[in-house]
Amino acid sequence: MPFNIFYLMLFFVGGLVLGSFYNVCIFRIPREESIAFPASHCTSCGHTLGSADLFPVFSWLFLKGKCRYCNAKISARYPFVELLTGIVFAGAYFAFGLTLALAFHLIFASILIMVTFIDIDHRIIPDRFIIAGLVLAIGSLFLVRDVSWKEALIGGAIGGGLLLAVDLLGRLIFKKEGMGLGDVKLMLMAGLYLGTVKTIVALLAAVWIGAIAGVIILKRRKDSEDRYMPFGPFLALGSMISVLAGKMIADYYLSLF
Numbered sequence: 001m002p003f004n005i006f007y008l009m010l011f012f013v014g015g016l017v018l019g020s021f022y023n024v025c026i027f028r029i030p031r032e033e034s035i036a037f038p039a040s041h042c043t044s045c046g047h048t049l050g051s052a053d054l055f056p057v058f059s060w061l062f063l064k065g066k067c068r069y070c071n072a073k074i075s076a077r078y079p080f081v082e083l084l085t086g087i088v089f090a091g092a093y094f095a096f097g098l099t100l101a102l103a104f105h106l107i108f109a110s111i112l113i114m115v116t117f118i119d120i121d122h123r124i125i126p127d128r129f130i131i132a133g134l135v136l137a138i139g140s141l142f143l144v145r146d147v148s149w150k151e152a153l154i155g156g157a158i159g160g161g162l163l164l165a166v167d168l169l170g171r172l173i174f175k176k177e178g179m180g181l182g183d184v185k186l187m188l189m190a191g192l193y194l195g196t197v198k199t200i201v202a203l204l205a206a207v208w209i210g211a212i213a214g215v216i217i218l219k220r221r222k223d224s225e226d227r228y229m230p231f232g233p234f235l236a237l238g239s240m241i242s243v244l245a246g247k248m249i250a251d252y253y254l255s256l257f
């Protein structure tokens, strides 16, 4: 399929706009609020936001990261999520072209983007995201069929099984709550979707990103502060990288031997 720069821009802008909606979901879903009502409003002063306030990335830049009405600081997280979604959507189009697989991968990546930031904020992964991912994985086995049933089951067993083992080991050694079953469920779901090879890439990517981020975060935090770091966001990010570039990474890695 010929690559088309117009579609690339379309996917990028579409990603920005959807990323803006994902910000709403990230904020509201763990708080059990409706994602449709009320309309977007400033979380400080409650003022309803107009269309000029809701332009992805640009509104934040134009307003210099402050609410137009009350001057409260607006986190750089919002434009970051929008930009990330835009880049992921454009990258996925670049990698897969206009295919059915692309549609599935975009939904999978979208679930993971929301899971990443909800887990950072609340240290939970709402079950509805896991269920949506499981439905997507099974749908993909029937419709996309680039992962066989056998690969999907092995991927799910590796992802869920490894995290469960780490969790149980943590309980045994440290005599307290391990990583939490949220991570086990997340990787069971992601493993089913990704299949064997991409699941292994996802886990390795999560460990690498987690290790690098861990060093940076722990260095910046004072001893008295909370040193706990959830692993879920790294698992979600690792899975997202793997769905986009897992095959490329695996091929490159194997070519080294």
Ligand SMILES: [Zn+2]
Pocket (backbone or CB within 6 Å): 042, 043, 044, 045, 046, 047, 067, 068, 069, 070, 071, 072
């Ligand atoms: Zn405000």
